[in-house]
Amino acid sequence: MLQWGLPSNKWAAALTLWGAYSLLRWCWTPLRGIWRHFLRPRRNLTQRYGGTWALVTGGSDGIGEAYSHELAKSGFNIVILSRTLEKMEKVAGDLRRLYNVQVKLVQFDFANFSAPEHVMELHNKLNQISEDVCVVANNAGKAHANPLA
Numbered sequence: 001m002l003q004w005g006l007p008s009n010k011w012a013a014a015l016t017l018w019g020a021y022s023l024l025r026w027c028w029t030p031l032r033g034i035w036r037h038f039l040r041p042r043r044n045l046t047q048r049y050g051g052t053w054a055l056v057t058g059g060s061d062g063i064g065e066a067y068s069h070e071l072a073k074s075g076f077n078i079v080i081l082s083r084t085l086e087k088m089e090k091v092a093g094d095l096r097r098l099y100n101v102q103v104k105l106v107q108f109d110f111a112n113f114s115a116p117e118h119v120m121e122l123h124n125k126l127n128q129i130s131e132d133v134c135v136v137a138n139n140a141g142k143a144h145a146n147p148l149a
């Protein structure tokens, strides 16, 4: 007749424990991922960063648009900064409709940002927004046209 329960042999017990430990270790990473990405409640980011406005450069397309959505979903009002007004207005409409947040737009081109007058232009445009921005997702970037070598 089959006997169920802990193995009487010490070696078998040690191997069973080792197997259980290995199985737990193997499951740990995917289980932690499921918890973090699907089950864990969202942090209160507006409380954490002490404000309600977030600025997303390049927030009208691609990764920046996704940042705009995620931050708006977390309760932030959004300042979108990029070059094309129509693209910003479309995303602003989506954010207002989906998350009931305020959205402001800053039209600016980073292409010549090294020139002092462009830095001042950005400074002035951001001052005109006159909101206390507490999160910046600085997503607009540029790549070098030539190989790095």
Ligand SMILES: NC(=O)c1ccc[n+]([C@@H]2O[C@H](COP(=O)([O-])OP(=O)(O)OC[C@H]3O[C@@H](n4cnc5c(N)ncnc54)[C@H](OP(=O)(O)O)[C@@H]3O)[C@@H](O)[C@H]2O)c1
Pocket (backbone or CB within 6 Å): 057, 058, 059, 060, 061, 062, 063, 064, 081, 082, 083, 084, 085, 087, 108, 109, 110, 111, 139, 140, 141, 142, 143
């Ligand atoms: N996608 C990837 O696989 C990848 C990989 C590594 C790094 N990145 C980096 O991640 C960032 C976003 O990439 P993405 O793929 O999401 O880009 P994307 O879809 O082309 O979106 C770029 C965003 O930045 C704005 N933008 C572009 N040039 C600008 C300028 N000169 N001044 C101000 N705004 C400007 C665009 O709007 P307007 O055109 O209206 O200005 C748009 O909102 C970039 O910095 C990119 O280098 C992306």
